[in-house]
Amino acid sequence: MSGNARQPAQSGIGSQPSGQRRFDVAVLGAGAAGMMCAAVAGQQGASVVLVDHATRIAEKIRISGGGRCNFTNLHAGPGNYLSANPHFSRSALARYTPQDFLALMRRHGIGWHEKHRGQLFCNDSAEDVIEMLKAECGAGGVQWRTGCTVESVGRAGDDFVLDTSAGPVRAGALVVASGGLSIPKIGATDLGYRIARQFGLRIVETRPALVPLTFHGDDWKPFAPLAGVSMEVDIATGAGREAGAFREDLLWTHRGLSGPAVLQISSYWKPGAALTVDLFGGEDAAEWLLARKVDSRKQLANLLAARMPARLADAWCEASGLDATRPVHDLPDKALRRLGEALNRWRLVPSGTEGYRKAEVTLGGVDTRDLSSATMMARAVPGLYFIGEVVDVTGWLGGYNFQWAWASAVAAGQAVAENRRAVADRGVDGR
Numbered sequence: 503m504s505g506n507a508r509q510p511a512q513s514g515i516g517s518q519p520s521g522q523r524r525f526d527v528a529v530l531g532a533g534a535a536g537m538m539c540a541a542v543a544g545q546q547g548a549s550v551v552l553v554d555h556a557t558r559i560a561e562k563i564r565i566s567g568g569g570r571c572n573f574t575n576l577h578a579g580p581g582n583y584l585s586a587n588p589h590f591s592r593s594a595l596a597r598y599t600p601q602d603f604l605a606l607m608r609r610h611g612i613g614w615h616e617k618h619r620g621q622l623f624c625n626d627s628a629e630d631v632i633e634m635l636k637a638e639c640g641a642g643g644v645q646w647r648t649g650c651t652v653e654s655v656g657r658a659g660d661d662f663v664l665d666t667s668a669g670p671v672r673a674g675a676l677v678v679a680s681g682g683l684s685i686p687k688i689g690a691t692d693l694g695y696r697i698a699r700q701f702g703l704r705i706v707e708t709r710p711a712l713v714p715l716t717f718h719g720d721d722w723k724p725f726a727p728l729a730g731v732s733m734e735v736d737i738a739t740g741a742g743r744e745a746g747a748f749r750e751d752l753l754w755t756h757r758g759l760s761g762p763a764v765l766q767i768s769s770y771w772k773p774g775a776a777l778t779v780d781l782f783g784g785e786d787a788a789e790w791l792l793a794r795k796v797d798s799r800k801q802l803a804n805l806l807a808a809r810m811p812a813r814l815a816d817a818w819c820e821a822s823g824l825d826a827t828r829p830v831h832d833l834p835d836k837a838l839r840r841l842g843e844a845l846n847r848w849r850l851v852p853s854g855t856e857g858y859r860k861a862e863v864t865l866g867g868v869d870t871r872d873l874s875s876a877t878m879m880a881r882a883v884p885g886l887y888f889i890g891e892v893v894d895v896t897g898w899l900g901g902y903n904f905q906w907a908w909a910s911a912v913a914a915g916q917a918v919a920e921n922r923r924a925v926a927d928r929g930v931d932g933r
């Protein structure tokens with residue numbers, strides 16, 4: 503990015519009076535997508551103002567990945583995203599890849615490592631990513647308006663005018679990067695959806711995703727003592743095009759189930775639907791038990807403990823009405839078959855989710871039918887763009903959401919800068 507950077511103008515972060523200056527682009531939201539977009543547009547010659555109501559910006563980057571920011575995933579592709587239009591993300595993801603983001607990290611000397619299945623984390627701290635994005639904005643001469651609440655958005659001719667707590671901000675283009683609804687206590691609002699509706703764009707219904715699931719107290723009682731137990735499982739829900747299936751770690755908690763397995767499947771789960779969990783990783787558990795019945799003098803729970811945490815093996819025997827201390831060779835085949843089936847197909851119906859308070863992302867959002875997949879611009883409103891989580895593109899757990907934030911931001915940043923150049927070349931006012 504910063505290779506063709508122009509000299510920074512006033513780029514310090516703070517609440518500066520906007521005066522009457524007109525910007526080429528106003529970016530609403532200084533999170534992952536907003537900062538990236540502002541930097542790209544600024545470095546390609548556009549005058550950019552970045553507006554955020556938070557005084558401490560990019561809080562979601564700061565808390566992500568346990569403070570180390572899982573900033574991308576090497577395998578990110580359209581198949582890792584949920585959207586009413588599964589193809590929408592293809593173009594942006596192909597044009598700005600995880601390797602492009604790694605090249606940027608290298609230029610800033612930020613160390614990283616792969617943790618698990620292509621998930622890349624900072625070696626030191628998520629702050630490194632925030633500082634990198636701030637420096638890139640600086641290199642693009644981006645003007646900051648932080649601690650600046652946007653009350654509403656209006657038009658002045660073809661321009662957009664943000665009515666903010668620091669006075670009006672006028673720009674030829676508006677990029678909405680205000681994120682989703684998750685974690686309101688660190689600044690999430692529905693402003694992006696309201697702006698979309700105001701300009702006639704449709705919204706795909708939103709709901710919390712990548713979120714712990716809850717269970718009715720009575721259903722959960724037998725498993726409550728297992729809080730803290732974790733194991734890799736296959737977890738699935740739904741059918742047909744709406745089905746989700748993952749092999750991930752499942753964590754038992756005091757209130758229900760969590761861990762990557764549940765966070766992943768929560769994005770596919772619909773209220774009232776069941777989850778199926780395979781505790782045997784796809785192997786036929788009944789066959790496994792029957793094969794061991796022949797020569798094993800082990801007690802049932804001890805035998806199962808070869809495949810799962812001992813506390814879970816005990817609780818499972820108890821919940822199935824089987825004597826955990828009974829030697830396996832004493833148990834009837836029928837009982838072992840029933841046990842095996844339950845281990846392969848544990849069926850649970852969650853009562854709900856922990857909601858936006860605990861959700862990592864918001865499913866749904868600005869309907870992609872109303873946006874260009876090449877530029878993120880609203881098809882019917884020239885100059886109005888939506889990027890990042892506010893759009894109906896939601897990634898799996900594992901760095902995919904940040905990759906979408908970067909890729910959609912670069913697509914829009916380049917497009918607004920190109921439009922500005924085209925206008926300048928024609929020597930007319932417009933976009």
Ligand SMILES: Cc1cc2nc3c(=O)[nH]c(=O)nc-3n(C[C@H](O)[C@H](O)[C@H](O)COP(=O)(O)OP(=O)(O)OC[C@H]3O[C@@H](n4cnc5c(N)ncnc54)[C@H](O)[C@@H]3O)c2cc1C
Pocket residue numbers: 530531532533534535536553554555556559560561562563565566567568571572573574650651652679680681682684685688689690691692693861862863889890891892900901902903904905907
């Ligand atoms: C706990 C947690 C951990 C996560 N970990 C990861 C991870 O490791 N890897 C990953 O890929 N994803 C992770 N995510 C998801 C990821 O953080 C988001 O998908 C990503 O931040 C979205 O970027 P964005 O720029 O679209 O929105 P955001 O980063 O949410 O930025 C939106 C910005 O808009 C501002 N804003 C909102 N409303 C207004 C308003 N009315 N006026 C002015 N400003 C406003 C906000 O203050 C904010 O700065 C995590 C999320 C959470 C909550």
